[in-house]
Amino acid sequence: MSTEEASKMTDTTETHEAEPAQQGAISDFGIDTTSRSAGEAIRDYWSSVRGGELGSLPALLGLIVLLIVFSSLSESFFTLGNLANLLQQGASITIIAMGLVFVLLLGEIDLSAGTASGVTASVMALDLINGGNLLGGMGDGVFYVFCGWLVLAVGLSLLMRLWTGAVLSGIALLIALLGVPANAWIGMLLAICVGASIGCITGYLVAKIGIPSFVVTLALFLVWSGVVLQFIGQGGTLGLRDDTIFQVANGNISTVGSWILCLLAVGGYAAVVLSRHYTRLRKGLVASPTALVLAKIGGLALLAAVATFALTQNRSPTNLVVISGVPYVVPLVLVLLVIGTFVLDRTSYGRHLYAVGGNKEAARRAGINVEKIRMSVFVIASSAAAIGAIVYSSKVGSVDPNAGGGNTLLMSVGAAVIGGTSLFGGKGRLRDAVIGGAVLAVIANGMGLLKQPSAVVFMVTGLVLLLAASVDALSRRRAATAAR
Amino acid sequence: MSEPILELRGINKSFGPVHVLHDIDLDVNPGEVTALVGDNGAGKSTLVKCIAGIHPTDSGEVLFAGEPVHIKGPRDAADLGIEVVYQDLALADNLDIVQNMFLGRERTKGGLLDESDMEQAARKTLASLSVRTVKSVRTQVSSLSGGQRQTVAIAKAVLWNSKVVLLDEPTAALGVAQTRQVLDLVRRLAEQGLGVVLISHNMNDVFEVADKIACLYLGRMAAVVSTKDVTHGQVVELITAGRSGDLGIARPEAATI
Numbered sequence: 001m002s003t004e005e006a007s008k009m010t011d012t013t014e015t016h017e018a019e020p021a022q023q024g025a026i027s028d029f030g031i032d033t034t035s036r037s038a039g040e041a042i043r044d045y046w047s048s049v050r051g052g053e054l055g056s057l058p059a060l061l062g063l064i065v066l067l068i069v070f071s072s073l074s075e076s077f078f079t080l081g082n083l084a085n086l087l088q089q090g091a092s093i094t095i096i097a098m099g100l101v102f103v104l105l106l107g108e109i110d111l112s113a114g115t116a117s118g119v120t121a122s123v124m125a126l127d128l129i130n131g132g133n134l135l136g137g138m139g140d141g142v143f144y145v146f147c148g149w150l151v152l153a154v155g156l157s158l159l160m161r162l163w164t165g166a167v168l169s170g171i172a173l174l175i176a177l178l179g180v181p182a183n184a185w186i187g188m189l190l191a192i193c194v195g196a197s198i199g200c201i202t203g204y205l206v207a208k209i210g211i212p213s214f215v216v217t218l219a220l221f222l223v224w225s226g227v228v229l230q231f232i233g234q235g236g237t238l239g240l241r242d243d244t245i246f247q248v249a250n251g252n253i254s255t256v257g258s259w260i261l262c263l264l265a266v267g268g269y270a271a272v273v274l275s276r277h278y279t280r281l282r283k284g285l286v287a288s289p290t291a292l293v294l295a296k297i298g299g300l301a302l303l304a305a306v307a308t309f310a311l312t313q314n315r316s317p318t319n320l321v322v323i324s325g326v327p328y329v330v331p332l333v334l335v336l337l338v339i340g341t342f343v344l345d346r347t348s349y350g351r352h353l354y355a356v357g358g359n360k361e362a363a364r365r366a367g368i369n370v371e372k373i374r375m376s377v378f379v380i381a382s383s384a385a386a387i388g389a390i391v392y393s394s395k396v397g398s399v400d401p402n403a404g405g406g407n408t409l410l411m412s413v414g415a416a417v418i419g420g421t422s423l424f425g426g427k428g429r430l431r432d433a434v435i436g437g438a439v440l441a442v443i444a445n446g447m448g449l450l451k452q453p454s455a456v457v458f459m460v461t462g463l464v465l466l467l468a469a470s471v472d473a474l475s476r477r478r479a480a481t482a483a484r
Numbered sequence: 485m486s487e488p489i490l491e492l493r494g495i496n497k498s499f500g501p502v503h504v505l506h507d508i509d510l511d512v513n514p515g516e517v518t519a520l521v522g523d524n525g526a527g528k529s530t531l532v533k534c535i536a537g538i539h540p541t542d543s544g545e546v547l548f549a550g551e552p553v554h555i556k557g558p559r560d561a562a563d564l565g566i567e568v569v570y571q572d573l574a575l576a577d578n579l580d581i582v583q584n585m586f587l588g589r590e591r592t593k594g595g596l597l598d599e600s601d602m603e604q605a606a607r608k609t610l611a612s613l614s615v616r617t618v619k620s621v622r623t624q625v626s627s628l629s630g631g632q633r634q635t636v637a638i639a640k641a642v643l644w645n646s647k648v649v650l651l652d653e654p655t656a657a658l659g660v661a662q663t664r665q666v667l668d669l670v671r672r673l674a675e676q677g678l679g680v681v682l683i684s685h686n687m688n689d690v691f692e693v694a695d696k697i698a699c700l701y702l703g704r705m706a707a708v709v710s711t712k713d714v715t716h717g718q719v720v721e722l723i724t725a726g727r728s729g730d731l732g733i734a735r736p737e738a739a740t741i
Contacts (some may be wrong), residue, residue, distance in 0.1 A: 276599075283600045346597050348590045351579075355587050358576035365538070365574040366588030367559040426578035479626075 070446035090441025099384025107425025115224035118404025195386025203375030252325030522700030567641035631662025
């Protein structure tokens, strides 16, 4: 590695700065001014991997291994019906995990995301069942406490100037107070807004009051389990019979729609990547070789086309009905992934988030409002948890007192960590959550098909998580020794 | 020299019952390196933090380019053109050099980060300071050496066309060659017309780069002297006893609280 870079430093033939006076100095940034060939770029990537910058590579490899193993062990695993089913099963955990990535990036934890998602789901179910009359659904006392909670959330986010949090909590308050007639869309909006209000209060307690997030969210984890019970009633279940809600996790896009989605996704990716690539080339900055960029886009296009083609085939096990098309959860996860990645990578907010996760004091001295950033991630996590809850309730068709309890949260944290997000903060990407979520879904699904008892499933899942954590720790150590 | 760029008049600061700074007066001239020396606990770092807006002052006046200003936070100081390079290096390890240099003041285009623009600007600044040791401005800070980090932190200050740069013990943890680099860099900052305040314990460093020396003693400004008028010994006396011959506080006993 060192000889390679040294040679690159000496043969800097291309300097893009025009002023000759600066040439001597510019040539010192050897890597920045020398264009690399595709081979060199791949070698550089490989050396950074060996240096401990693994990212989501282990999880991706693990996913491939799992797919191969389960396909060879079970005939029904690698069938269209099961793969589509897999996407729908893994979606809710993946979405909650994506929200948690924001929290984990700051080195914080949100243990209450699971039960908070249960609260949002039960509010949504109460709203739909009672035709928008939450007062009737909850009973007087509970309803007033609920509204008081929302008012508090609005107030606290106004205090912290976290406008998004204030607006979302305000919307929830309006829907509750006005008794807006029930409608699946309003119900889902209400769930997300209630999620945001939960995040506002968690975030305030952590960021402003200064209670460790572990303690705050541990306490709230218990509180929300209680609240779900209160909303649903002991032993009861809230059924969701609304067709729109049912479609969220169980419906599929039409064949034409699927192909349009495929085109949009690939086209969008190509447009973003190419525009960035050519901007860098135009400005004389070093960029990945054009061939490599085109190969990446081509590879993605091929993958997307194959997946779309497969999912638009009829995968119904019987001849009575036709099931085909890309499940709705795919665009849902994709959209969340794209928006989230965009926010993290391309906006100042995202940059500040990484900075706070890396060095809180440095961020504060750079004039970043650390408290607001810390509060905001909990709002994002709880809102994402609400979206995950919608998907989960849609899949199950009802909300029971255990909604979001059990191991929902731990699976979500596990998904983020397996994907490569560090629990120490500052390191992680949104796609980690998606890859990690896929790993967990494949394990649960594959073990189920192999007729393994849940005892084995839990143990295997736990061991995979342990493996992922060890890889993280080892690569971290490797990176620490490789540095300097 | 010309008009002072930064003037402090009668700055007082207490932490609870502890009176840390007593009526501090200090002028910082553009194009000059002012060394701020004093023993541990003399109030050097507190003074810097007051100027940087991290601690509010209790009383006193700050004039910037002749105008009285109120610095309420790090952002106010940055807006004026006052940059601080801290002892414990305010850099985020998980970000690269460019990201660190623009932290908190990212350049955006249409609401999105303008990475290529920032990368060019960062490279130009480092080049103008003749920084020669960094191979790529996209290197993560975690993989830089102590001296390189210090360089990045100082270059960050220059990037913002700052008028005043405060350096808190920039050479404290560095080896010989790296100290050399940083001191050269400090000199170049002054040559570019910035007002530089250098906090240091190292008399060699101070005598090498400073134009004038300000000695703090138990929270009071003992003396502000021109480097060429004093010897090592006199400065050490000022630091340890608050006075040296005619220089310094008249009766050091009075200074103790």
